Amino acid sequence: MVQQQRAIRTRKVFLKAAAEVFNEHGYDAATIAAILDRAGLTKGALYFHFTSKEELARGVLQEAVTTDGVSPQAFKLQEWIDAALLLAYRLPREPLLSAAIRLSVDPRARNLFGTRWPDWITYGAELLTEAKERGELLPHVNPATTSRLLVGAWTGVQVVRESMPERPLALVTEISALFETILPNITQPAVLARLDTSPYRAERIISHTTTATAAP
Numbered sequence: 001m002v003q004q005q006r007a008i009r010t011r012k013v014f015l016k017a018a019a020e021v022f023n024e025h026g027y028d029a030a031t032i033a034a035i036l037d038r039a040g041l042t043k044g045a046l047y048f049h050f051t052s053k054e055e056l057a058r059g060v061l062q063e064a065v066t067t068d069g070v071s072p073q074a075f076k077l078q079e080w081i082d083a084a085l086l087l088a089y090r091l092p093r094e095p096l097l098s099a100a101i102r103l104s105v106d107p108r109a110r111n112l113f114g115t116r117w118p119d120w121i122t123y124g125a126e127l128l129t130e131a132k133e134r135g136e137l138l139p140h141v142n143p144a145t146t147s148r149l150l151v152g153a154w155t156g157v158q159v160v161r162e163s164m165p166e167r168p169l170a171l172v173t174e175i176s177a178l179f180e181t182i183l184p185n186i187t188q189p190a191v192l193a194r195l196d197t198s199p200y201r202a203e204r205i206i207s208h209t210t211t212a213t214a215a216p
Contacts, residue, residue: 019099064100089202
C-alpha cells in the first residue's frame with residue numbers, strides 16, 4: 001500500500017512538472033530534460049510511469065475534465081454554472097488545467113492527442129437535458145447545441161484573455177459575465193432569478209468544501 005501511494009505521488013509530480021513546462025514553453029519546445037529538472041526526480045522514475053513526452057501530454061489531458069466541488073443543487077442549471085465557474089477559478093491556480101487548455105489550442109498537440117472538449121460538451125449537455133426536463137429552460141433551447149456553444153465561448157474567453165497585454169479581470173469574473181449574457185436567452189424567468197452567477201461563488205464553494213473536509 002505504501003509503495004502504491006508513493007507511485008501515485010511520483011506520477012502526480014511528473015504530471016505537474018510536465019504541465020508547468022508545457023505552460024511555459026509549449027508542447028514542441030518542451031523537453032524531457034526540462035521536465036526532469038522541474039520534477040527533481042530521476043529519469044528511471046519518469047520512464048517507470050511515462051515512456052515519452054507524448055505520454056506525459058496525454059496524462060495531462062486526462063486530468064482536464066474535473067468537476068471537483070460541483071454538488072447537487074436545486075436547479076441543474078446551477079450545477080452547469082458551478083462547473084464552469086469552478087474551472088475558471090481553479091485554472092490559473094492549477095498548472096494541469098491550464099496546460100490542458102494550452103495543449104488543446106496548440107494545433108500540433110491537438111492533432112496528436114485531440115482534446116477533452118467533447119467530454120465537457122457531453123457533460124454539459126447531460127445537465128442541460130435534465131434541466132430542460134425539469135422545466136428550467138425555455139422551450140426552444142437545444143441542450144447539445146447550448147453546451148457546445150458554452151464550451152467554445154468559455155475557451156475563447158480564456159484564450160483571448162491570455163493574449164491581452166493586460167488582464168484587468170480574473171477569468172472567473174469574465175465567465176460570470178458570460179453567463180449573465182447567455183442565461184436570459186435560455187432560462188425560464190422564475191428560475192433565472194434564483195441562479196447564482198457571482199464570480200465569488202466558486203471561491204465560496206471551495207472554501208466550504210475545504211472546511212468540511214478538514215472538520216473532525
